[in-house]
Amino acid sequence: MALQLDIKRIKGLQTPLYYYDLGVLHQTLTDLQKNAEPHGYHVHYALKANSNPEILHMVRQFGLGADCVSGNEVKRALECGFAPESIVFAGVGKSDEEIILALDADIFCFNCESRQEIRVIDELAAQRGKQARIALRINPNVNANTHKYITTGLEENKFGINVWELDKTLETLKKSSNIQLVGLHFHIGSQILDLEAFKGLCTRVNEIQQWFYGHHIIVDHINLGGGLGVDYHHPDEHAIPDFKAYFDIFQKFLEPRPKQKIHFELGRAIVAQCGSLISKVLYVKKGVKTNFAILDAGMTELIRPALYQSYHKIESLTPRKGEGEEKYDVVGPICESSDCFGKAVELPVVKRGDLIAIRTTGAYSEVMASFYNLRTKAPAVYAEVSVIS
Numbered sequence: 537m538a539l540q541l542d543i544k545r546i547k548g549l550q551t552p553l554y555y556y557d558l559g560v561l562h563q564t565l566t567d568l569q570k571n572a573e574p575h576g577y578h579v580h581y582a583l584k585a586n587s588n589p590e591i592l593h594m595v596r597q598f599g600l601g602a603d604c605v606s607g608n609e610v611k612r613a614l615e616c617g618f619a620p621e622s623i624v625f626a627g628v629g630k631s632d633e634e635i636i637l638a639l640d641a642d643i644f645c646f647n648c649e650s651r652q653e654i655r656v657i658d659e660l661a662a663q664r665g666k667q668a669r670i671a672l673r674i675n676p677n678v679n680a681n682t683h684k685y686i687t688t689g690l691e692e693n694k695f696g697i698n699v700w701e702l703d704k705t706l707e708t709l710k711k712s713s714n715i716q717l718v719g720l721h722f723h724i725g726s727q728i729l730d731l732e733a734f735k736g737l738c739t740r741v742n743e744i745q746q747w748f749y750g751h752h753i754i755v756d757h758i759n760l761g762g763g764l765g766v767d768y769h770h771p772d773e774h775a776i777p778d779f780k781a782y783f784d785i786f787q788k789f790l791e792p793r794p795k796q797k798i799h800f801e802l803g804r805a806i807v808a809q810c811g812s813l814i815s816k817v818l819y820v821k822k823g824v825k826t827n828f829a830i831l832d833a834g835m836t837e838l839i840r841p842a843l844y845q846s847y848h849k850i851e852s853l854t855p856r857k858g859e860g861e862e863k864y865d866v867v868g869p870i871c872e873s874s875d876c877f878g879k880a881v882e883l884p885v886v887k888r889g890d891l892i893a894i895r896t897t898g899a900y901s902e903v904m905a906s907f908y909n910l911r912t913k914a915p916a917v918y919a920e921v922s923v924i925s
């Protein structure tokens with residue numbers, strides 16, 4: 537599936553801009569649903585990946601729930617029509633105000649990350665005469681084999697409750713009369729391409745479930761988090777992640793208790809490939825060893841290469857026939873040397889004014905934009921499903 541860029545439409549617009557192909561999103565969601573439904577799996581979309589209302593409306597239409605990590609994300613999910621009972625609220629540092637907002641909205645569940653947080657939620661729920669449903673986020677100590685900044689399931693990471701704290705956590709729960717334990721939650725990291733890591737997660741979850749069973753506890757649901765990676769190198773050939781292979785791993789290796797529901801929280805796999813950052817070449821400059829293509833988009837619009845050394849495919853949307861190719865360091869205008877989207881990128885000769893697409897920016901791009909250098913927020917432009925299908 538090639539990117540369907542409505543170039544004519546883009547040409548007249550101010551750049552940089554985030555371009556979202558809702559047709560790709562629609563196909564991704566269709567495929568996700570096709571593969572999750574037969575197993576009865578329930579997917580919450582992780583708003584942190586992209587919280588644009590247009591994206592959220594489509595995600596909701598497919599019946600997904602919402603996974604939020606801030607009070608504002610909970611508000612956004614509600615505004616975009618997600619039912620409160622489909623919203624989970626995670627995060628290591630929920631403020632009192634955020635907890636109150638979620639309690640008042642009667643969300644499905646808090647994913648709790650520490651004993652102290654359980655006590656705070658209990659207290660705030662008691663003040664409101666409510667019962668708060670929670671899942672314990674347990675740190676499974678499973679290596680996700682991904683970038684160290686997006687690994688979350690190791691004991692050294694700040695996330696979740698460590699297994700050696702579970703005894704004490706049960707004591708805390710016994711004393712918390714306004715808390716109802718309904719689930720166990722796990723998340724080992726993001727951009728995971730080695731599916732073996734999820735097999736490791738299943739094995740660990742089975743052991744942890746056994747421990748709870750030994751303490752006469754069977755929770756209603758197990759939430760296995762997100763993390764399925766996408767192909768940043770081949771966005772057209774692999775526009776849709778292999779949801780089948782992903783869910784099959786859990787089907788094969790996870791041992792749920794009878795009637796236990798299985799939840800996921802996918803972000804990147806759903807939205808990454810539907811987005812491209814569109815930018816214009818401002819200047820082409822000869823360096824000592826290389827040419828620089830200086831764009832009007834920078835790390836303020838897409839921080840992933842600077843932060844995680846991540847690869848994004850870069851394409852010229854203004855290819856010139858017969859002028860050959862050159863290698864460019866594709867950089868932005870921001871006053872930082874790390875403001876670089878790719879080194880020695882082979883592109884058809886580029887000139888001032890050419891349009892460039894940086895692919896696979898539907899996830900963790902616009903949401904991570906910053907105002908550094910007093911930059912203006914880049915707008916989002918959407919290709920509707922009908923335009924492209």
Ligand code: LLP
Pocket residue numbers: 582584585603626686688723725726727761762763764801802803804805840844899900
């Ligand atoms: N659930 C929890 C508890 C999470 O922490 C995350 C992501 C997700 C679900 C969704 O994970 P996904 O399916 O999108 O991998 N900014 C980084 C990614 C940070 C991911 C944070 N947590 C990046 O640009 O690669």
